[in-house]
Amino acid sequence: MIYLDHHATTPIAAEVIEVMGRALADLSGNPGSVHAPGRAARAAIDQARRQVAKLVGSREREVVFTSGGTEANNLALRSAWRVQVEQGRTRIVSSTVEHPSVLNTLKALEAEGAELVWVPVSDHGALDQTVFDSIMDERVALVSLMYANNETGVIFPIEDCGRKAHEVGALVHVDAIQWVGRLPVCFADLPVDMMTLSAHKLRGPKGVGACIVRKGLDLKAVQTGGNQERGLRSGTENTAGIVGLGCAAELAQQHLVVQAAQCKALRDRFEQQVLHRIDGVRINGEGQDRLPTVTNLEFAELEGEAALLALDMRGICASSGSACASGSLEPSHVLLAMGRRPEQAHGSIRFSLGAGIDSADLDRVVDVLVEQVPQLRALLVDPLAIGS
C-alpha cells in the first residue's frame, strides 16, 4: 500500500504504540490521586507536557491537554469569546478556508452574539491581507487563523496578522494542527495567545491534542468538572493517550528538519512529473508558501471520487477535499473559497506525504495516474466507454 493521506491522519509510530501499551498496563492510577499509582500517572503526564512544550517552544504550564484538535479549537475559541464578550468586544475575524472545527464553532458563537467577519483568499489560497488589515480595529475580540491549510498546505502570515491583531487588543488563536510536527514552531516568539495541535497528525494516537494557552491569559473554561488541566479542561486525563502524544512530539522533534526537507524534494519532483506527463493539471495553491507534505492537484475533466477509487484499487490512498467532508459529495469549501467551480473542486485530489514514503512510491503513483487519468476522463465524456 502507498499511503498518501498523511494530512487526514498519520500512521502511528511503533515507538508510540510501545509506550502507550506500557502506559495502559502500568499507569492505571488516577493522575489526580495522591497515592503511588496516581503519582506515577501524574509524572508520566508531566513528562509528556515537557515533551510537547519542547516541540512547540512553549512553557510547560502553557500546555493544556484535550481530546484532540477539534476539542482544542473549541476550548480556545469558546473560552476566549467568553473573556472578550465581557469586555464588550463581539467581532470575530477568521478566514473562509478554516477547518470545520473552527468554522462551525464560530458559527455556533454567532448565536451567542458574535459578529463574524470572514477574510477571503485569492485563487491561489493566499489570505487577503488588505481585507484583513482593513478589519483590524478595537471592535475585534478574536482572530482565528490556521497556520497552514489542511487541503492545500498554503501557509498564512501568522506573525504579521497576530501582531496587527494584538495592536488593536484582540486575542489570537492559531490552528497549527497541520503544522506542528512538520515544521519548526516557537510559540514563545509568536504574537499568538492560543495555539492548537493534534497528536494523530504527528504519528501519535487519535483523540488526543493540546491547546497551548499563553501564560497570564485568564480564559473562561467551558467544560466544568474537577478542574484538571488548570481548570481549562475538566475530566480525568487520558494518561496513555497523553503519553503517546509526548512520545510522538519527541520523535517529531528529532526528525523534523530532515523529514521536511525530504518531503519537499519528493513532493516537488512528484508535481513536476505529473505536470510533465499529464495534460490539464494545475496545482491548487501554486506559487504560495506551502507545507512540504502536500500537493493538491486539479485534474481537468476528471471525477475525483472515481479517481480515488481507481487509485485505491491499485493500493494508493489519497483523498479529495478534507477527510471530514469525504463520504459526502459536497465539493471542498476550501477550493470553492479559492474560486473553483464545483466540478473543478470535484476534480481535485490531495496527496499528502509523511514518514516512509520514498521516490519509488511516488514514481509508481505517477505511472498509475498516467494510465488511469485518460481512461477516467474518457468515461466522464462517454460513460458507455466502460469495457471498451
Ligand SMILES: Cc1ncc(COP(=O)(O)O)c(C=O)c1O
Ligand atoms: C487544520 C485542522 N484543524 C483541526 C482538525 C481537527 O483535529 P482532530 O481530528 O484531532 O479533531 C484537523 C484534522 O483534520 C485539521 O486538519
